[in-house]
Amino acid sequence: MLSIAHECEANDTIIADRHFAGIIDFSQAERHGFIQAFVAFWMQRHENTRSEDTLYSAAEVLLRGCEEHFRASVTRIKKIHGVVPVHSEKHFEELVLGLISAKDLDDFHARVEVIQRDFPLTNSWLGWWLRESNARMLFETHTRMEPDIWTSIPNTTNAQEAQHWKLYSAVGRDHGLLEGLEALHAVAETTVKLFTANLEGGLIRYGKAEPWKAMINLIGRSKPSRAPALSSQRDQFRRRLVEWRIIKSDNAVGNAFDWFPQVLKDKLNDDLDDDNWTQSYFQTMFVTVKHCSGDGNGHHYQLFLHAGVQGMENPGAKAVRQM
Incomplete structure (x- = not known):
């Protein structure tokens, strides 16, 4: 804030609250840090006539929240198909992102009611974004910032x-x-x-600037890993698990690999001779070690390998080694 004040003074500009307006993420620590710095700055200025409480309230309306953080949160929650059904991702995303462009408070609250009705499992997540301190920074319908300041600030960090x-x-x-x-x-x-x-006109980089733009022109996106086929394959596999009756529905709630033990169990019970190596990769093995002091010529050890899955034989289960 001191550097901003120095720039204003160097340009014969009267320092005003609007000069400190900016955008942050939704870290409460960052928000409180800004407010405390703002209050401390003005309390040290001889021209200040406002109380600490008044300055605190003035600081609160100078912050805008990063929309990209909100969009990223929407993307994460819509991928949890126990919360947002797999075929409703687009509908959910349109509803929630529509809160940013709501015309007024009535329109905003109407959209919230639809989200809570259609996607009740997202209520705790949505409630966090609807907290007064967060909503004021994110949604234009809730902000107390002057409109010209709001539009002059970038909407992402x-x-x-x-x-x-x-x-x-x-x-x-x-x-x-x-x-x-x-x-x-x-x-x-x-x-x-x-x-x-x-x-002075000198070069300040090696090679071409912004190489990701060339990638976008080549494959249509900045990173190969952002290919839409990745999520498509995931959804197809989930539907296949439903067909196999391994999970109850494509919106089933559970850990990421809850389905895996059942797939493995069914595979082991198939009794396919040509797939023994695949089965043995997941097979638990137990080793019994027997030892005696010997007859004076050294110690004796015996190793017995046992298959850990009932009904399956391991080729080395009866192997014995003496030393």
Whole structure:
């Protein structure tokens, strides 16, 4: 905040609350940190006439929440098919994201009622986003920020996240305090050098800028791993498990691999001679070790291997080794 104030003063601009408005994620620690810094800043200014409580209220309306964090949360919850049925993902996503573009409070509450009715298992998740402190930062129908300030602020923290990635790439993580400060100072010096070089027309990078754009032109997305076929294969496999009567429905609630033991059990009971190696990969093996002191010429050991799955024989189950 001091740096913002210095910039305003250098440009003969009167410092106002709106100069400190910005976007954050939904970390309560980050939110409280901003509010405390805002209050402390103004309490130290000789021109300030407001109380701490008044400043606290003023700080609350200067923060906007990152929509991308909300969208990412929607994506995660819609993939939990015990909560959102597999064939209702798109409907759920449209309903929830529609809260951002709601025309007014009546429209907003009507959308919330539909979500709670059609997807009742999402109520606790939705309730977190509807908390007053979060809703004010995310939904325009709830904000107390001045409209022109709201529209002037980016709706995501992508730029900040990109800068975090650059910092981690440059200096790593988990430094001690002094080492971390030295690393940040080195980054600052490098940034100044790049800025100066750019002003003088020098090159500040190797190769082409923004290589992901070339990837988008080539395959239609920035990363090969984002292929839509991945989720399609998952849903097809889930439907196959329903056909095999291994899970009750494609919306069954359970751990990620609850279906696996049943598949393995059925496979082991198939008695397929040509699949013994596949079965033995999952077969539990037990080893019995017998030992005696011997007859003076050394110790004797015997190893007995036993198949751990009843009804299956292991080729080495009766092997004996003496030493």
